[in-house]
Structures are given as structure tokens and as C-alpha cells.
Amino acid sequence: xxxxxxxxxxxxxxxxxxxxxxxxxxxxxxxxxxxxxxxxxxxxxxxxxxxxxxxxxxxxxxxxxxxxxxxxxxxxxxxxxxxxxxxxxxxxxxxxxxxxxxxxxxxxxxxxxxxxxxxxxxxxxxxxxxxxxxxxxxxxxxxxxxxxxxxxxxxxxxxxxxxxxxxxxxxxxxxxxxxxxxxxxxxxxxxxxxxxxxxxxxxxxxxxxxxxxxxxxxxxxxxxxxxxxxxxxxxxxxxxxxxxxxxxxxxxxxxxxxxxxxxxxxxxxxxxxxxxxxxxxxxxxxxxxxxxxxxxxxxxxxx
Amino acid sequence: xxxxxxxxxxxxxxxxxxxxxxxxxxxxxxxxxxxxxxxxxxxxxxxxxxxxxxxxxxxxxxxxxxxxxxxxxxxxxxxxxxxxxxxxxxxxxxxxxxxxxxxxxxxxxxxxxxxxxxxxxxxxxxxxxxxxxxxxxxxxxxxxxxxxxxxxxxxxxxxxxxxxxxxxxxxxxxxxxxxxxxxxxxxxxxxxxxxxxxxxxxxxxxxxxxxxxxxxxxxxxxxxxxxxxxxxxxxxxxxxxxxxxxxxxxxxxxxxxxxxxxxxxxxxxxxxxx
Numbered sequence: 001x002x003x004x005x006x007x008x009x010x011x012x013x014x015x016x017x018x019x020x021x022x023x024x025x026x027x028x029x030x031x032x033x034x035x036x037x038x039x040x041x042x043x044x045x046x047x048x049x050x051x052x053x054x055x056x057x058x059x060x061x062x063x064x065x066x067x068x069x070x071x072x073x074x075x076x077x078x079x080x081x082x083x084x085x086x087x088x089x090x091x092x093x094x095x096x097x098x099x100x101x102x103x104x105x106x107x108x109x110x111x112x113x114x115x116x117x118x119x120x121x122x123x124x125x126x127x128x129x130x131x132x133x134x135x136x137x138x139x140x141x142x143x144x145x146x147x148x149x150x151x152x153x154x155x156x157x158x159x160x161x162x163x164x165x166x167x168x169x170x171x172x173x174x175x176x177x178x179x180x181x182x183x184x185x186x187x188x189x190x191x192x193x194x195x196x197x198x199x200x201x202x203x204x205x206x207x208x209x210x211x212x213x214x215x216x217x218x219x220x221x222x223x224x225x226x227x228x229x230x231x232x233x234x235x236x237x238x239x240x241x242x243x244x245x246x247x248x249x250x251x252x253x254x255x256x257x258x259x260x261x262x263x264x265x266x267x268x269x270x271x272x273x274x275x276x277x278x279x280x281x282x283x284x285x286x287x288x289x290x291x292x293x294x295x296x297x298x299x300x301x302x303x
Numbered sequence: 304x305x306x307x308x309x310x311x312x313x314x315x316x317x318x319x320x321x322x323x324x325x326x327x328x329x330x331x332x333x334x335x336x337x338x339x340x341x342x343x344x345x346x347x348x349x350x351x352x353x354x355x356x357x358x359x360x361x362x363x364x365x366x367x368x369x370x371x372x373x374x375x376x377x378x379x380x381x382x383x384x385x386x387x388x389x390x391x392x393x394x395x396x397x398x399x400x401x402x403x404x405x406x407x408x409x410x411x412x413x414x415x416x417x418x419x420x421x422x423x424x425x426x427x428x429x430x431x432x433x434x435x436x437x438x439x440x441x442x443x444x445x446x447x448x449x450x451x452x453x454x455x456x457x458x459x460x461x462x463x464x465x466x467x468x469x470x471x472x473x474x475x476x477x478x479x480x481x482x483x484x485x486x487x488x489x490x491x492x493x494x495x496x497x498x499x500x501x502x503x504x505x506x507x508x509x510x511x512x513x514x515x516x517x518x519x520x521x522x523x524x525x526x527x528x529x530x531x532x533x534x535x536x537x538x539x540x541x542x543x544x545x546x547x548x549x550x551x552x553x554x555x556x557x558x559x560x561x562x563x564x565x566x567x568x569x570x571x572x573x574x575x576x577x
Contacts, residue, residue, distance in 0.1 A: 017439075041438045044469075049461035052427045056465070059431015062410075062417060063439070067431075082421060083458070087428060091410045091418050 001159040001195065002100055003030035004136035005143050009068060010035045012147035013042065019147060020060050022046060024053045024071040026100070029161075032070075050079040057095045058087035066094055066147065072106070073099030073115035077122060077155065088153035089125040095153050096146040097122075101160040102132075103194065103245035104274065104288040111278045120250025122155035123223045130222040131176075132157040134197035135166040138220055141174035149176075157222075159195035166201055167218065177221045179229035185213030189237035189267075191230070193219040193252060196245040196289070202296050203241070219252055230256055234265040241303060242271040243294065249276065270303050315353065315518040317576065318385075319345045323545050324572050325381040325394075330559040333398050337406065339543035339555035341377040343515075344448055344479040347538055348378045350521040351446045352386070355475070362386035362414075365443050367432050369416045371425020372450035372479060373407040379414070380404055388414040423456025425449060426476065430462050433474040433533075444473045452484030455493065466533040467507030474533040475525055479515065481542040485556060503535040515540035546571055 010031035013019040020042045021035060028036050028043075036043040046052045050071065057067035069076060076099050077084060088095050099118055106113040122128050131146065131154055133139040139158055146154050167174075171181045179191075188207055192200040197218060204214045217233060219226070234240055234256070242253045253271035260269050274292040281291040289295065322345055330336050348370075352358075356366040370379050380397070383389040389404070389412075396402025403412055407420025417428050429447035436443040453459060466474055480499065482489050489496060496502075503510035509529045513520040515538025528534040542556070543549030546568045560568055 020435075044434070046461070046465055049465065051423070051458035052430075052461035052465055055424055055427020055458065055462065056431035056434065058417070059428035059433075060435045061431075062428065063432050063435035063441070065435050065439075083424060083427070086418060086421050087424055 001133070001136045001139045001163045002161055004139045005098070005158050006030040006032040008140045008143040009147065012144060013039065016066065016147065017042070018064060018066045020044065020057075020065050020067040022053050022057045022060070022067055022069045024048060024050045024075060026071045050075050051083050054080040054083035054097070055087055058083070058091065058093055061093035061095050062091075068096045068098055068146070070098040071100065072113060073102035073118055073157065074113060076100070077115065077118050081121070084153070085125050089127045092127045092152040094150050097153065097155050099155060099157045102157040103196070104292070105160050105195065105285055107285045107288040108282050110282070111280070116245075116247045116274050117250070118155070118157060119222050119246050119252075123250060127152045128223065129154045130157065131155070131220055132194040132222050133220050134192070134194055134218045135163055137165055137167045138174055138218065142220060145176050157194060163195050164198055166197055170218075174220065177224055177226060179226045179233065180218040180220060181215060182218055183214060183216040185215045186236065187213040187238050189215040189217065189233050189240045190243065191217050191219055191233065191240065191252060191256060192243045193222060194245055196243055196294070199289070199294065199296055199299075200243050203243075203299055206296065206300065222252065225255055227259060230259050231263050234260050234263065234267055234269070237267055239268045239270070239303065241299070242269075243299070244273050245289070246273055247276050248273040272299055312519040315346070315349055318353065319349050319518070320572055320576055322349065322378060322381045322385070324569065325384070326377045327560070327565060327568050327572065329377065329381075329394055329397055331562070331565055332395070333559055335406070335557045335559055336377055336397070337374040337557055338377065338559065339549055340372065340375040340450075342544045342546070342549065343481040343540045343542045344372070344375050344477070344538075345378050345544065346516045346518050347448055347477045347479060347521060348382060350518050351448075351477070352382050354522045355446060355525055358386070362388050365441070367416045367443055367445045369419070369425050369429045369432070369445060369447045370408050371419055371429065371447050372422070372453055373419030373425070375448070375450070375479065376406070376408045379408065383414040386414070422450070422453040423458040426459050426462040429474060429476070430466050430471060433471045434469060436473055437471060444475060447474070447476045449476060449478050450484070451478055451480045451482065451489050451496070454478070454496065463503070463506050463508070470531065471533050472531050475528070475536070476533065477521070477536045477538050479540050480537050481540040483542040483551065483553060483556070485553070487553065499537045500535075503537075508533050508535050510535040510537065512537040512539060514538075516544055545575065
């Protein structure tokens, strides 16, 4: 997904001289290196200086540029939080803050490199929009949206490398602010976003093999959330399952529960989030998710 | 362009006196307005607007002024009123529910380049603006005022290192070096901050120290700059400058004078020009 993001951004930036890429000492993956070589003036490496990365991006945006601030999620959002809030959110500037390798993808680097609370933190800032594509194809649409919108800051949560393509046969195109049905059924509905979507697909395959009619929805726009779409999903299925790579506070799970309460939904509702704790395990991404209680067998036994 | 750039040190003195009186006047509408901080940088901001920035007849400029020490913004407000970008009514409604001006500059208000108030944000944004001007060929100069206390923010040093690394020559920064912050003298809490000019020279900036209440010295320092790198003008200033009982007294960082104190201050400002 990271390389797809880079390639898309490269293409957008070639066409639009207002696009600047401000990075904080992160190796330029894929086409980012090409952009750096071809447009050195529009590629700024501020070094290990994330507050400056956001502040400088704000300054560029104040002069009509469309900057992307890019580094590992915890460093792009947590370290410079007040800059993100004041310089981008308060001033409502069209800057994309890219949180790369969000969640617990950096599974061997430890908790300092995890961003398990980023949706809650970014989502709590007025004016901030959030996009979390689930696969490389959706990352193309999300990146293009960020590169062409003028409405304010976006937190773009992306994965790292090797994510499978999940949306090739999606039933609907990517539309900012709208849920996207990848599959449509009428019994079970799985709501998810970001790279953990692969678990949702795996689960759907198993349920469908058992003869159940399953919807799979990519909730790629985490803010503004498609409230009407979630209401429809809650009303249109007997069982709704939320799977997210995020702590239980402030993510999709509590927001779906709130909507379910507001409309007095009759469906069964199950949510699977990361634990509200720092874990000290290492291993693969799947190992980390399992340590947080998220695996397809565990979900199957719980629903 | 440059139609109001009729700078003269004598005229500047009269103008600064007028601005201090206007700030004093506004102070009677509210409990607090950071009067000491505004008086500290009155000559600096006056010189930026009336000598350094290029203006058209409507007061609009291709250059940018960014008040990183946002709490000193009363001096900017009264200058924007003088330039016609803000109205008397705007100042009359300062900090009132129906007004649009508060204790810190808000982006979106006329003449305000960025929202500041939280310290350590302005220099990074100023650098971004200056870099955009440079790389897009729009030729604007960015003038930024920071406080000496603000330099304790790590973000300020992030921007300091980068500005000279990028050789952003259209960035001119003034440090309002009044040696005071909320909890006392900077020279007491942070003696290792000194000498100041040498630190900026070491970071690859052009840097010079001037008397921050001498308008002529401020302007000459900018005009004499090398021009191939960012410039730091370290302005030696006095917090609360111009009013005897305010000078170097920390409570005037924030509070407004009482009616009696107001009268005394007014008399002192009137006497300054006689």
C-alpha cells in the first residue's frame, strides 16, 4: 500500500505544482524517491523534526500549496499533536497528514512504533477528516482525493507493504464520506476499515461457505462517518460485526454502537477492537493482532 | 507600491507613541490584554509595517507579517486599524461576544497571516510560507516576531536548523528579547541561552543585535543583511516599555491598568513627545 500511495502521489504531484511532500527522515519508498529526484524543490526532508514537518506544511498551505506530511503514523500525528490541532485543524488548512504503518503493523518494533489510538486522536480535532483505505487499490482513490480536495486537513491512515488487493471486485466505487460495499448480503454485515479488512474478508469467506448471506463494508472515510449508511447496515442485517485495528475508545466500534442505540437497532452487534492496553509481544502483524484478541477463529467462536 | 513607506525615525516615534496610547485606550475595555508584551515590540512591528513591508495604497502587501508571539498582538491590531484593514469598531469590540478580535491573532481576520498564541508554532509556519514564496517565485518576504521565552520551545530550534539549511533568504525574524517571561527573568532561568547572536550565527543564520526600541537601528539591520540566508535580528527590548511602572514588572505581562494607572500612563505618553 505504501508503494501504491507513493506512485499515486507522484502522479498527482507531477500534474499539480502545488503539491509538496514534507517528510521527517523517512526513507522515500518507491516513487517517492523518483519525485525527490525530479522535483527536489517540492520534496522537503525536515529531518527528525516532526513539529517542523507539520508547521512547515501549514505555512506552505497558507500560501496556496497542497502539502503532504509523511512519516510513520505515531510520528506524524502524536509527536506534533498541537501543530496538527492548531496549525492544521484550527486554521482548517488543506494538508494531508499521512500516517504510514498505522495500528500494530510495525509488529517487531514495539509499542513506541504502534498507533492504536490514531482514529480517536485525529477524529477528536474539529475540521479533521480521516481516510483509512483497506487495500492498495483503495489507497489510490484515497490519495487522489487528498491531492485534489480543498476543504481542510485529512489524516490519511495507510498500511506498509504487502497488503492484498481486496477491492478489485467491489460492488461500489470509492466515494468520500460513503460506506463502500465490497460484498452485499442480508444476514451478516462486517464493517471494517484499513488493512485489517483482510480479516473481514477471511471471515466472510468462511461464513459464506457455511451458506450465510454476508455484506462486507469498507468504512474508508472514518470522518465524516457515513452515519446514514451505518443506520442502513444496522437495519438491513440480523448480525453486524465491527472489526478494527484500534483501541475500543473513539474508533468505529463505539460509534457504531452509538448509532445502533440512537436508532434502537434490532440486530445483534459484535465489536472486535484492540485491547485498551500496551502489549509487549513481538512477531508478525497477525501475531500482534492475535495477542490483542483479534483472529478469525476467535471471532468465529464469539459470534 | 511603497506608497506608505515614508519612514522617518522622528515620525516613527510619534507613530509608536500614538499606538501605545491606542493600546492603553483599548486596555480600559477589558481586564487583560498583554500590554507589556505589546509595548515591548512596538517599534519592531511598526518598523516592519511602515518601512520593511511593501504595501499598495489599500494597505495590502505581497510580504507577510507573522506574529509568532501571538500574545503581543495588540500592537498588530492597532497598526492594522491605522492601515484601514481593521476598523475602529473591530477594536471597540475587542474580546467581546460580538467582536472578532481576541487576545491572540486568528487566521481569517484581515491582515492576520496565521493563528498563533501557542508558542513555538510561528517560526515553522513562517519558514513554510517563505519556502513557498521562494520555490513558487512569488518573491514575498516573511517578517516574523518571536519572543525570547518562545525560543525555549524545541520546535523553534527545529525550524532554526532547517531555515538556514534551506537557505531561505526571504525570512527575517525579530526576537523580542525583553528578558522576561511569565515566571521571571529569562536570564535567570536560562543563563545558557546567552549569548544569543552567536547561536544563530553558529546555525548558519545572519544575525545581529540591535536596540529594539530604536526604529532606525532595526531598519538598518535588515537593510544591511547578507541576503543569502535567513536573518535573525535580536532586539534588546524592555517589557512594558514607555510606562514607568510597567517596565520590567511581570504583572504587566497580562493585566490592564486601573483608571488611576491609566491616567498616569497617558500622562507619561503625552510627556514623551514634549
